[in-house]
Amino acid sequence: MSGVLTIIGTRIGPALANHLWQSTGFVVLVWLLTMLLRKDRARTRHLLWFAASLKFLIPLSVLIGLGAHSLKLQPTLVPQGTSLSTTAHILEQPFSSEERTFYTENSTSQRTYSDWLIPAAALAWMLGAMVIVSIWVMRWKKVSRLQRMAFPSEQGTEVEALRTLELQMGLRRKVVLLRSKEMTEPGIFGIFRPALLWPERLTEQLTTENLDAILAHELMHVRRQDNLIAAIHMVVEAVFWFHPMVWWIESHMLEERERACDEAAVEQTSRPEVYAMSLLKACRFCAESPMTCISGITGADLKTRVIRILSNPVECRISLQRRIALAVVAILCVSAPVTLGIFGQAQENTATSQANTEKKLPEFDVASIKPHKDDPASGMMIGVQFTPDGVKVSGMPLNELIRAAFGISQDRVLGTLGWTKTARYDIEAKVSAADVSALDKIKMEDRWAMMLSLLQDRFGLKYHHETKELQVYTLVAGKGGPKLKESPPEAGDDKNHAKQMMRMSSEGMTMEGDDAPIENLAHALSLQLGATVIDKTGLTGKYDYKMTWVPEQGMPMMPHGPGEGSEPGGGATTRPTGPSLVAALQEQLGLKLESKKELVDVIVVDQINQPSPN
Structure with a gap:
């Protein structure tokens, strides 16, 4: 029960905070209007207060969504990053960043805190709602008794x-x-x-x-x-x-x-x-x-009413100027969020158009998605195989698929719900016959990027970009210089020939590079550390390397990377002994990691659902 409440709370928490903020602002606006109209007819002020009440039942995002989906503008009409589109995002989701970070960062204390806080808040709300409804029911029964x-x-x-x-x-x-x-x-x-x-x-x-x-x-x-x-x-x-x-x-x-x-x-x-x-x-x-x-x-207050009836006659009609002012305010309250939704959609169209212009990737024509079932005989298995016409994924957690699709470390993906870390899927996706030749020519990271459209179509993934200060690592040469073997020239210049393999054995984790640039190594390290690794070695060639280490407590014991050509791994019955990742990097490859904090681009997941049926 508490797990269900936690998932519901993390999903609706930021949206509820946004809605309450918007509704509170609208109530303040109504109060100001009623103060301006305090000498006019009471029915006008009553209508305004009723509008303030209705606002609690109508989220601003509904009107913004209406503008985004019902009206279509050309992407070029509103440049990405305009102040208007930025204002639309602030008005729609002023609490989107910190609240999501609170629930999604990999902090044991935060997870423990939210594990009891969200269910407690949900239960408190339900208890309060039940009390309110019970009071109304008792009062209604009393009046019903009089009627009978x-x-x-x-x-x-x-x-x-x-x-x-x-x-x-x-x-x-x-x-x-x-x-x-x-x-x-x-x-x-x-x-x-x-x-x-x-x-x-x-x-x-x-x-x-x-x-x-x-x-x-x-x-x-x-x-x-x-x-x-x-x-x-x-x-x-x-x-x-x-x-x-x-x-x-x-x-x-x-x-x-x-x-x-x-x-x-x-x-x-x-x-x-x-x-x-x-x-x-x-x-x-x-x-x-x-x-x-x-x-x-x-x-209401009887004494005040009697005094007002006898001493404060009211004009029969509200003045034309005030009618016009009220009409303008009413139109703005409805049209402003719709207009913001239009410009927000235009900004999204602009970004999509620019991305499609810069890089046109094939799309999967068919895809089969099924929940993964482990084989007790072979243990937990995670594998990814890129085929000539698509990809096969075995037992990969959903949050890993999201991270891999963006090609970033796990700490740069915020807003994923708890179930995405445990839900594992088997996916087989293929492009159309006409796109097979194009698929053979694209880079490996682009093949992972193709998963993004699949996640959007089948898992309902919605996201936006933000900037956040995170701990990052810079990969530099260690004391004594790099210990990397440069690949022979005949290996060729095609980056698609580069191989990066990850496997687990009784010795621990092994990473092997064949004709691979240092940026591939930095990317693989990012996946293992769960943090961004930036290449500052200055090495521009291609290298053959092999590194073996034992993961520390809390680090993955299974392949975390894109798995180019890797085979599914199995778990060891006892934990091996050996150097840590940092020590192995220094001793075996002559490289080291330096930690610092930097502002980096992060992906904030706004929505993710269970996959749609095949």
């Missing part, structure tokens, strides 16, 4: 006044009046089939004008669909109960809702003092506090 105890009425002064007001207000559906013997406040119950819960003894306390005023208030709740709006906000509260602004929005929505109905009722009766007296009489009659789950008449 009440009885419908089609006669009486209240019904006649109700039908008259329905015609005057243009309501298309009749509201059922339910008489109750309880001394509770009148209120509208239900969303799609509204009913007015009316305490029958209240009528005795009211004049005809008072009755019309209270009924006008209740019918305005029906006309404005206030119960539906309140139900939607209840969903927001249940999901985002931990966010204080959600409850702040609720208080403002309740205040502006009642104020909007007060304004409409005053317009209906044309006598503010009569309506204020009606409120006082209804509140004096009610023995209980305002009921939840119904739109009643006594909600």
Whole structure:
């Protein structure tokens, strides 16, 4: 259970942080607008607060994605790296870097921390949501009990006044009046089939004008669909109960809702003092506090409402200038993220177009992907074989496939989930017959790069580049100089003839190079160390070399490299003795590694899924 919660948490954590940041900013914007409109009609402010509530249910990434996928621009219209496209990425994923690093760097303490923190946070959220829902259910049952105890009425002064007001207000559906013997406040119950819960003894306390005023208030709740709006906000509260602004929005929505109905009722009766007296009489009659789950008449601060009704008349219509301003703000709130999505997609198209222009690689025509099953007789096996028409991969972890496709060390791949380190696959992919000749001419690193499109198509891989300070190693000549044997000239200049082999035996790990440049050695060392190795030896020739060492604790005992021509390896039953990788490099090849920190390009995985069916 905790493992599932950890995977879910690492997947949605950064996205949730981005969404909460965006929603909080939108709430602040709405608050500023309501302050500017504080002397205007309450229904406008109520609509703004409802928009702030809805924003919690609509991530900004949805609108950005709409712009990215629905509108197509030519890649050349927006150059890569523009400030606008950069702004789009910051707005969409301001928390993408550090949060992903927190969950994905190879740190035992961080993994242990996230192993209990994410499940604990998920369980706390579920517990809070259950408490909130339970409270609403209990309140709903209480109101339902009152409804069941009440009885419908089609006669009486209240019904006649109700039908008259329905015609005057243009309501298309009749509201059922339910008489109750309880001394509770009148209120509208239900969303799609509204009913007015009316305490029958209240009528005795009211004049005809008072009755019309209270009924006008209740019918305005029906006309404005206030119960539906309140139900939607209840969903927001249940999901985002931990966010204080959600409850702040609720208080403002309740205040502006009642104020909007007060304004409409005053317009209906044309006598503010009569309506204020009606409120006082209804509140004096009610023995209980305002009921939840119904739109009643006594909600919000009664004293403030009465003072406002008597002393602060509201203009009938909002000014044209403010209408235009609100329309502009509404258009910008929707169009801005859509536009950012368009430019973000244009930037991605630019990068793709430039990459295709610089290097056109064949693509796999068919591919079979199956979960790997170890043979108990032979132990764990990892192997890669490049065939004339494609590639065969046996038992390679998914995170290794991702790293190899980019041709970088493991520390430069961030954002992979825990299951990618243990999920191993057998892959057989082939190019079309027309691309076989082209496949024979490309370099080995390019053949690995072809795996990238396969990962995108079948595993749903999505990623972006970032710059991060990491520990890197520089490969330099050791004391006494290099001990490498230069390959004979007749070996040729074709880099595809270079061979790099890695195998494991009872002696430990063995790396062999045949007619290989030093950059191949640096790349193989990067894979073994899990960190970037930069060639600073100054050696430009091709060399034959062999190095044997025993991996340290925590280092891989299986071939980690691209496996050009390598055979699957098996594990030793006992750990061999011998020099470490660093010592073997110095003693056997006359080279050494120097550690430092540098800003390097890293790949941040945004999405990775289980493979699609074959």
